[in-house]
Amino acid sequence: MKIAVWSGPRNLSTAMMYAFGNRADVTAWDEPFYASYLHATGIIHPMNDAILAAQPTDAMQVIADLAQTAETPHSYFKLMTHHMLPDVPLEWAKDCINVHLIRHPARVIASYGAKRSEITSNDIGFQRQAELYDHLGGVVIDSFDVRANPQGVLERLCAAIGLPFDPAMLRWPAGARPYDGVWADHWYGAVHKSTGFAGGEGELPVLDGRDAALRDAALPHYEKLAKLKL
Template identity: 60%
Template sequence: MKIAMWSGPRNLSTAMMYAFGNRADFAAWDEPFYAAYLKRTGIDHPMRDEIIAQHDADSVSVSAQIAGPVPDGKEHWYMKHMGIHMEDTPLDWAEDCVNVHLIRHPARVIASYAAKRENPSFWDIGFQQQLEIFERFPGPVIDSADIRRDPEGMLRKLCIAIGLEFDPAMLSWQAGPRDFDGVWAAHWYGSVHKSTGFAGAEGALPELQDEAAKLVAQAMPFYAKLAESKLA
C-alpha cells in the first residue's frame, strides 16, 4: 500500500508521518516534491538553498520514484504531501495511491505557521489546493483535533477506512529526529522532535486579529467543505 497523506502546513502532518514511520512494515517519505516546488517557483522559504541542494528537485524524477517499488523492502509506503507543492506538477502517480486528507482549523494553522514564517498568504496555508486535490482524489478525511483528542480511536478508524491493520506502534515513538526527515526539519520540527507521541487535546481556538483574522475567514469555506467528509 502506498499512502499519499495530503495536508497543508502545520497540520499535525509530521506527527502523523512519525506514527506511520514507526511501524516496522512502513517506509516514509517527507514532502517528496518540496525541493522541486522551491526550485520551480523561486519562492523564499527557510533553508531554501539547502533543501534544493540535498533533495531531488526534479518533479518528474520524484513522480517516477513514487511509481516504483516501495523502498527498503517494506510492505507499505507513507508519503507526506503538501497540496501547495503540486501546482503545475502532474498527479497521475496519485491514482495508484490510497489518498488521505489531513485537515486542521485555519485559526490554528495560521497561528502556528506565523510563528515560523511571518505573514503567511492564503496560498501559503494550502486550503484551496487541498480541496482541489480532494475533489480529484477523494479519500478519508481526518481532522488533527480529533486525532489529538483520541489518537488510538481515530487511527483505528483511519486504518479501517483504508483497509490497513492497526499497529499500536503508531501511538508512540522515541524523541528526536528520524532518518526520513527532510533537511528542513531543523527549522520546522522542533516540537515534534521533543515529542514521544501525540500531544493531548487542544484548547480554545487562538484569537487572531487584523490580516490573520481575514485569512481565517478566507480559508474557512475550504476547511468546512473538507470537514463534511471527515471521519468521526
C-alpha cells in the first residue's frame, strides 16, 4: 500500500510521518518533491542549496522513484501541497491511498511565521490542497483532532484506509530519523524533542494585518475540507 498524505507546512505532518514511520511495516518518505519545487520555481527557502543537492530536481524522476517497491509492505509519502505544481502529472497519486491532513489557517500562519518571516498564500498551500482533494479524493483528518485524541483518530484513519492499527504509532524515540529531509535541522526542532503527539491545542492565535488577510483567504478552503473530516 502506498499512502500519500497531503498537507501544508506546520500541520503536524512530521509527527504523523514519525507515527507511521515507527511501524515495522512502513517505509517513510519526507517531502520528496521539495527540491523539484525549488528548482522549478526559483523560490529560495532556508537551506536551499542543501535541499537541491539532496534530492532529484526533476519531478518526473521523483514520480519514478515513488513507484519503486519498498522493502516494507507499505510506503508513507509526506507531501506538501504547494510542492505539487500544476504542470506535474497526478496519475501516480491515483494509485495511492490519499489522505489530507488539515489544520486551521490561524494556527498554521502563526507557526510558520515563527520559522520564516515571508509568508504567501502559496506557502501555506490551502487552495492547492482543496484542488488536490477535488482531483484525487481521499480521507480528511484534522491535526486538532489528532492532538486531542491520537489513538482514536489514528484507529479511525487506519480503518478508513484498510490498514490495521499499530500501537507503535503513538510513541517514538526522541531525536532525528534516517528518513528526515536535509531541512530537518531548520524545521524539526520541536518534533525531534517529542516522543509522541503533543496534547490538545488551545484557543486560536489572534492575527492582524497581513497574517489576518492570509487567514481569511485560506479559511474557505480549510472549511470545505473540514466538513469532510473523519
